[in-house]
Amino acid sequence: MKKIYVLDTNVLLQDPYSIFSFEDNEVVIPAVVLEEVDSKKRYMDEIGRNARQVSKLIDSLRESGKLHEKIPLENGGVIRIELNHRSFQELQNIFIEKTNDNRILAVAKNLAIEEQKKENGRSVILVSKDTLVRVKADAIGLLAEDFLSDRVIEFDQIYTGFLEVYLELDELNRFYEKGELPLAEITNHPFYPNQFLIIKDSFGSSSSALGIVDHSGTFVKQLVFDNEQIWGIRSRNVQQTMAVELLLRKDIQLVTLIGKAGTGKTLLALAAGLMQTEDVGAYKKLLVARPIVPVGKDIGFLPGEKEEKLRPWMQPIYDNLEYLFNTKKPGELDAILAGMGSIEVEALTYIRGRSIPDQYIIIDEAQNLTKHEIKTILTRVGEGSKIVLMGDPEQIDHPYLDAYNNGLTYVVERFKEQTISGHVKLIKGERSGLAQLAADLL
Structure with missing residues (x-):
């Protein structure tokens, strides 16, 4: 009826x-x-x-x-x-x-x-x-x-970017020797391009390996940047190792990272961006942006020039940059950034209408973006640029978004079959024992 x-x-x-x-x-x-x-x-x-x-x-x-x-x-x-x-x-x-x-x-x-x-x-x-x-x-x-037709996924089934598979020890050794294995010899399970495989010994020994599915989806290969140190930072767990691989690969133009607070999303992305722009010279500029969505009551209009107005909203970015540059004195970071000139910290408000070629773009707190806003951002990306979207779908401050219909989840699900994109869900918090307990218990 x-x-x-x-x-x-x-x-x-x-x-x-x-x-x-x-x-x-x-x-x-x-x-x-x-x-x-x-x-x-x-x-x-x-x-x-x-x-x-x-x-x-x-x-x-x-x-x-x-x-x-x-x-x-x-x-x-x-x-x-x-x-x-x-x-x-x-x-x-x-x-x-x-x-x-x-x-x-x-x-x-x-x-x-x-x-x-x-x-x-x-x-x-x-x-x-x-x-x-x-x-x-x-x-x-x-x-x-509730209106559910705008949801990308029905339940908590968001793509994680990795799978565990079990092989016999001989096959594991062959993977180490050759650097790759045909996926058809592992399992009939379908895989996405740039999906990670955590390969374990089927007989329960401690032997294991980490591989990534190639663009054709037919081979699993060893990582290019396994255990790579970037700006003094090393990955502390297997998901962070996956993230570093995606962040440093030139052939992967779109990277999405999700995870609870303290899992290292922002720090790893900034370190990778600095390495790619300052050390390798693969990109002309590092552009870091985040949406201006307040947590709790809005503090209203802020005095000063644009940079002064943005500083409170962008402080989490500056905190991570202070850690990476190992600054101790007030104003030291600002002097470093002014001298380098290749790092731009911006609000997403100013991205509309721009074309951004040859840049390493980091969008933090992307879970607070709608589908339309995320489309606007991705269509700004020019030739030779790489963009990293990251956030925690469980921490949303936008009044009309949730874990299932936000822009970050939308991109993860729509791009998981594309060869130019990679995704990983960070699980373990590395900020501190207290931060991990708070993320798990509260």
Whole structure:
């Protein structure tokens, strides 16, 4: 039986094309949702862009009929703007204040009551990304769902970038001697290009090896940069060794790193970037950027020039650079960076419209980027550049993103079959014993 889906504002602001995601059912947009969308369309961020996109989409539907009536969609469903069910009579004894959320609930509740009176009444489902709105809906007997169509993966099945395989000791020795093995001789399991294999002895000895699948996906080969020291930093665990391999390989233009706080993502990426630009000269400049999304309450406008305004947001980057340059005195790092001239620390706000050739680009905290923002960044990458995206999908500060629909997860899943990209999930924290316990327990 067909259903009626009532959409909350946050669904449209998260995905303007969500109105086409409900198959052949009826989509209802309460009038108060249009008011909320209208109040956001002047924002200069992703929410404002989506609000403007929603406005254009709904305006284009007017060509097919009147919005307060049912307008057919290409997927077989219909859409309409609900103008009449704003009566608070059913909910006035439960929710005293006529907030926008409660007005949306009232629309859905009144529609549900109407359908219940019909002989073949349809189910009315409120779709919202707001947890408390779904809780309120359940409390008044309404069906409520989260909007899940924007999720890249359904569950915690994000690609890790590595697999464990077991071989006999003779095959392990042959791998060490020849430097490669045909994947067909190991297992029938499908592999992705640049995927790592942790090869262990099937009889349980301590013998093991680490290999990487070649671009053709037919051979596993030894690492090019196994146990490589970069700017005084050595990998402390097997996943960090994988990360170093990806960060230093010229033929891998896109690297994605995910992991909890303290797993070494930023430090390894900066060390690799400095080595590739300053020592090897493979790139002209090292560009480091991160999105400006505050943790907790925003501190408001900051005084000073652009560099002074950016410093608080970019401090985690500078902390790692101070460690790599072994600076002791205040202002010493700034003097070093000014003298080198090949390191640029920037906010992502200033990347739009740029073309960035021959640079080693590091984007930190990429889990706070939307799919559209991550596309904007990747399309800025010019010839001869390498880009590293990293972050922790479990630590998201963006109001409309989660571990399953953020830009970093999106790139990991969409690029895992491409020969120019590599990915690894860092597991073990190396910052300190306390930091690892905090990441695991809190």
